[in-house]
Amino acid sequence: MTSHKDYETMQRAARRKSGLLQALTYLGLSIWAVVVLFPFYWMVLTSLKSYGAYNSEHTPVFFTLSPTLENYENAFTAVPLGGYLLNTLIFAVATTAIMVVVSTLAAYAFARLKFRGKNLLFGLFLSMMMIPSELVVITNFVTITNWDMRNSFPGLILPSITSVFYIYLLKESFEQVPDELYRAAKVDGTSDLKYLWKVMIPICRPTIVTITILKLIECWNSYVWPRLITDDQAYFLVSNGIQEIRENGFGRENVPAMMAAVVVISVPLILLFLAFRNKIMEGVSRGGMKG
Known part of the structure; x- marks a missing residue:
């Protein structure tokens, strides 16, 4: 014992x-x-070094005693970085707003409405996720070109206003809401749109917030489609504007100025994630109310 x-x-x-x-x-x-975090630290540190100080370093220096904001000034004067940021903001906000509306309506239809062939249609809809993105880009490029919408915001936005994955995620969240609420609402004479607006969206707000933030980040980082569909600098986004900055702005050798531009472009996404990180985690882990 x-x-x-x-x-x-x-x-x-x-x-x-x-x-x-x-x-x-x-x-x-x-x-x-x-x-x-080290790459972010190195990016910010390099952006605070002068061009001469950076080139005089024979070995990497992990701090600087004479930081300068000259590179940030050059980022907005040597190239139209402010215009790139404005274009990206317009593209990201407009695309995300339309996508959320389209995805919410589609997810509600698949989750609550009853119509012939719904399961078959949803299965075919999900199968679109198996199509290589390269094929979709080619099809979208031909369509937008035939519609004479290159170098325009509608041409940038239209191919991105729907997402099979986000519709699926919202559908699963909507289906977790008890059916009794829907039947009670229909007995009271509530329309489907009013039920969606008054009941479903408030209950599933974490999931909607999550897909909104993820779509904003996706749009902000979009590279292939904007680079393909725009060759007019007036419609460049920050992602493909970086290449323009590197080639025709500061030059390949001015790394500190290039890093300053990257910091300016990265800060909005970092702040967005920090502000809504709890909502994102809540939406991914819970996604709605369990029935």
């Missing part, structure tokens, strides 16, 4: 083991955080 002293010894050993395991876990997470 275990004595009281032996029990206390075992408890202390268990606490030491738990403390050591926790310390190793925090150590591993700290190392991983440094690995992940």
